[in-house]
Amino acid sequence: MLPTITVFGRTIAMYGLMITLGIIMGVMIAIIRRSKYNISKDDVIFSSCYGGIGLVVGAKLLFIITIIPTIIANWNFIMSDISLLNEALSKGFVFYGGLIGAVIGFYIYSRIYKIDFMMLIDLMAPSIPIIHGIGRMGCFFAGCCYGMHYDGPFHLVFEHSTVAPNGIPLFPIQIVECVFNIMAGILLIFYTRRQRKPGKAIGIYIIYYSIMRFLLEFLRGDISRGIVLNVSTSQLISIFLLPIGIYLFLKPKK
Amino acid sequence: MDNKSDGKATASLVLGIVSLVFIFFGTFAFIGMILAIIGLVFGISAKKENPEDGKAKAGIVLCIIGLALCTISLLACAACFASLAFLPF
Numbered sequence: 001m002l003p004t005i006t007v008f009g010r011t012i013a014m015y016g017l018m019i020t021l022g023i024i025m026g027v028m029i030a031i032i033r034r035s036k037y038n039i040s041k042d043d044v045i046f047s048s049c050y051g052g053i054g055l056v057v058g059a060k061l062l063f064i065i066t067i068i069p070t071i072i073a074n075w076n077f078i079m080s081d082i083s084l085l086n087e088a089l090s091k092g093f094v095f096y097g098g099l100i101g102a103v104i105g106f107y108i109y110s111r112i113y114k115i116d117f118m119m120l121i122d123l124m125a126p127s128i129p130i131i132h133g134i135g136r137m138g139c140f141f142a143g144c145c146y147g148m149h150y151d152g153p154f155h156l157v158f159e160h161s162t163v164a165p166n167g168i169p170l171f172p173i174q175i176v177e178c179v180f181n182i183m184a185g186i187l188l189i190f191y192t193r194r195q196r197k198p199g200k201a202i203g204i205y206i207i208y209y210s211i212m213r214f215l216l217e218f219l220r221g222d223i224s225r226g227i228v229l230n231v232s233t234s235q236l237i238s239i240f241l242l243p244i245g246i247y248l249f250l251k252p253k254k
Numbered sequence: 255m256d257n258k259s260d261g262k263a264t265a266s267l268v269l270g271i272v273s274l275v276f277i278f279f280g281t282f283a284f285i286g287m288i289l290a291i292i293g294l295v296f297g298i299s300a301k302k303e304n305p306e307d308g309k310a311k312a313g314i315v316l317c318i319i320g321l322a323l324c325t326i327s328l329l330a331c332a333a334c335f336a337s338l339a340f341l342p343f
Contacts, residue, residue, distance in 0.1 A: 016326040023322075042305075046298045049318065053291050056325070113302060 002141045018138030026127030037123040047120055050105040058101015059093035066233050096237045118198035125201035126188035133181030140174035147171030148221040171219050184208050199248040206245030210238035262300035263310035269293030270316025283324040290321035
C-alpha cells in the first residue's frame with residue numbers, strides 16, 4: 001500500500017514509524033492510567049524502555065529461531081553469498097517473541113528497582129494491544145503479514161508490494177487484527193477503571209489474544225513461516241500461553 | 255553527586271549523542287540502537303541514584319530519541335518473512 005514515505009528527502013519505512021507511534025501512544029496511555037497503580041511517571045517511562053528493549057530483542061530472537069531450519073536447508077546457497085545471511089537476519093520480527101521479551105524487560109526492571117511486577121504488567125496491559133494494533137497498520141502499509149486468497153467483500157489487492165503477492169485479492173487480515181487489538185485495548189481500559197486484583201488485566205489480555213491469534217492464523221496467507229506439528233509457531237505459542245492467561249486471571253496475587 | 259552516578263550520567267549522554275549520529279548510516283542504524291540501549295540502562299540507573307541529575311535526564315531523553323529514530327530507519331517489516339524470498343526452496 002504505502003511501504004515508505006519520504007520526509008525531508010529521507011525515506012522512512014511506514015512499519016517502523018507505526019511501531020514507534022504505537023509505543024509512544026501506549027506509554028502515554030500508561031502514564032495517564034498510572035495513578036491507580038501507585039507507580040511513578042519516571043517508572044512508567046523507564047520500565048517502558050526496558051520493555052521496549054525486550055520487545056525488539058525478543059521479536060528478533062524468535063524470528064531467528066524460526067528461520068534456523070530454512071537457513072540449514074539452504075546453507076550452501078547462503079554461504080555462496082554471505083550478504084544473503086545478513087539480509088535474512090536484518091529483517092523480520094515476530095510479535096509473540098516481542099511480547100515475551102517485553103514482559104521479561106518489565107520483570108528485570110521491577111526486580112532491579114523494587115516495583116511490584118504484577119502491578120506494573122497490569123498497568124501496561126491495555127497498552128500492549130494498542131501498540132500491536134497500530135503496528136498492524138504498519139504491516140498493512142508494508143504489505144506484510146498478509147491474508148489468504150479471498151475475493152469476497154472488503155478484499156485487498158496489493159499493487160506495488162515487495163512482500164505480498166501483487167494483483168491477487170487477499171483477506172484484509174492486518175486490518176482485522178488491528179481492529180481486534182484496538183478493541184481489546186479499549187475494553188481493558190474500561191475493565192481496569194475499577195480497582196482489580198493484580199494479574200487480572202494481563203490474564204484477560206493473554207486469554208483474548210491467544211484465542212484470537214490462534215483463529216486468525218488460519219486466515220493468514222504468508223505460509224512461509226515457521227510450522228511446527230502442523231500449526232504455525234504463533235499458534236503453538238498461543239496453545240502454551242492460554243493456560244498461563246487462565247491461571248493469571250483465576251489465581252491473581254493476593 | 256557521587257562519581258559513579260556522574261560517570262553513568264555522562265556515559266548515557268555521550269551514548270545518546272553518538273546513537274543519534276547513526277540515524278544517517280542506513281543499515282548501520284542497528285549500532286545506534288545498541289548504543290542507545292546501553293545509554294538508557296546507564297541513564298536510568300544514574301537517574302534512580304540521583305533523581306535531580308539533569309545530565310542523566312538529558313542522556314535518557316537523547317537515548318530514547320536515538321532509539322526511536324534508529325528503529326524507524328531500520329525496521330522495514332515485522333513478521334514478514336520476505337527476507338527469505340530469495341531462498342530457492
